[in-house]
Amino acid sequence: MISLWSAELQPKLFGWFHILGILFAIAAGYGGVLLGRKFKDNKKGVSVCLWTAEITLIVLEVAKEIFYAIENGGYRWDMFPMQICSIIVFVLPVVMLIKDGTVKDSILGFLGFCSLAGAIFYFCNPTAAFNTPYVLLSVHSFLWHWIMIATGTFIIVVYGLLGKKKLKLLVGAYAVWFVFAVIAAVANNVAYAVSPELNIDYYHIGYVKVVYPILNIFFKTPEPYTYIPFFLCFMVYFALGTVGIYYAAKGVEKLNHKIFRK
Numbered sequence: 001m002i003s004l005w006s007a008e009l010q011p012k013l014f015g016w017f018h019i020l021g022i023l024f025a026i027a028a029g030y031g032g033v034l035l036g037r038k039f040k041d042n043k044k045g046v047s048v049c050l051w052t053a054e055i056t057l058i059v060l061e062v063a064k065e066i067f068y069a070i071e072n073g074g075y076r077w078d079m080f081p082m083q084i085c086s087i088i089v090f091v092l093p094v095v096m097l098i099k100d101g102t103v104k105d106s107i108l109g110f111l112g113f114c115s116l117a118g119a120i121f122y123f124c125n126p127t128a129a130f131n132t133p134y135v136l137l138s139v140h141s142f143l144w145h146w147i148m149i150a151t152g153t154f155i156i157v158v159y160g161l162l163g164k165k166k167l168k169l170l171v172g173a174y175a176v177w178f179v180f181a182v183i184a185a186v187a188n189n190v191a192y193a194v195s196p197e198l199n200i201d202y203y204h205i206g207y208v209k210v211v212y213p214i215l216n217i218f219f220k221t222p223e224p225y226t227y228i229p230f231f232l233c234f235m236v237y238f239a240l241g242t243v244g245i246y247y248a249a250k251g252v253e254k255l256n257h258k259i260f261r262k
Contacts, residue, residue, distance in 0.1 A: 003134070003135040003136065004133050004134060004135065005133055005134070005135055005138070010130075010133075011126075011129055011130045011138055012130060013125060013130070017129070017138065018123075018126065018129075018130075021123060021126065021129070021142045022123050024142070024146055025119075025120070025123050025145065025146055025149055028146040028147070028149045028150040028153075029149045029150065029152075029153045030153075031150050032149065032150035032151065032152065032153030032154035032155075032156075032157070033153050033154070033156075033157050035049060035150075035154050036153065036154045036155070036156070036157025036158045037157055039158060040157065040158055040160075046158050047096055049154060050092060050095065050096055050151070050154075050155075051096065053092065053147055053150070053151045054089070054092045054093055056147060057088065057089050057092075057144065057147060058089060060140060060143065060144055061081055061086070061089060063140070064079070064137070064140055065079060067134075067136075067137070077191075077198055077200060078198055078199050078200050078201060080202070082180070082183070082184050082187065082202040082203065083184075083202060083203060083204065084114075084115070084118035084177075084203055084204075084238075085115070085118045085119060085122060085144065085145060085148060087110075087115065087177075087180050088111060088115050088148055088151065091107050091110060091111065091176065092111065092151070094107055095107055095108060095111070095155075102168075102172060105164065105168070105169060105172055106169075106172030106173055106175055106176050107176055108155055108159050108161060108173075109161060109169045109170060109172050109173025109176075110172075110173040110174075110176040110177055111151065111152055111155050112152050112153075112155045112156040112159070112161045112173070112249075113152075113156075113161075113170065113173050113242050113245050113246050113249075114173050114174065114176070114177040114238070114242050115148055115151075115152055116148065116149060116152030116153070116156075116245055117238070117241045117242050117244070117245040118148070119145045119148035119149045119152065120149065120245065121212075121241060122145050123145065124213060125211070125213065126141065126142070126145075127211060128141045129141040129142055156249060162249060162250055162253055166246070170242065170243065170246060173242065174239060174242060177238070177242070178235070180203075181203055181205075181234075181235070181238075183202075184202035184203035184205060185202075185203070185205060185231055187200060187202050188200055188201065188202055188203075188205060188206035188207065189227070191206070192206065192207045192224075205222070205230070205231060205234055206222070207221065207222050207223070207224075208221065209221055210222065210230075212234070212237060214237070215233060215234065215237050218233065219233070
């Protein structure tokens, strides 16, 4: 029998489950840093760590899709992994299959900053974990984002992203994010025009309630005539978040150096 949340224990904002999730997220980030330091000069070890993360995410995603298919009586296209926090599954293997260069650096930048930013933002208001009655799905959601955070910090350390050319790295990272954002936006608009009842909401920029803090003050629910300005604001919104994560990482690095020297 599938465990359901009781009315008393149902996760809520800054409740016990949320706070526990934040604490584990911090631990995951620190764990990624420690692993990164350990395997920085060990290519085989790096490969093992990244493939382990990839396989784990695939298993989690397939399990979730099967669960929703069984519960829904068929495949739910709104559950297709085209979200900011799902793109890691598609791009992580590329890192291990292509040679060093601009493309690889761009994908690494995406995983180290854009994807990491999405995972960190998620814990500000993890609605996916709060809005389900199933305990396993709530845990699944947290576990997924913990792995994202650990992978992001691991990649930053292992590949020395903070030591690379800042502008080139961030522009490349954002370019990868932009490509998938456009794909999501096109898919949302096509789905809305063909079958609105599907409620397709990839990247959470579909014609459903806006979930992003601050952005939802200006746009409650995107409409066809407001979609372009909404999308442009979303681009700026996430660009600022990505840059913020980069400088936060730089700040943590400088603080760590000061402490280490002492």
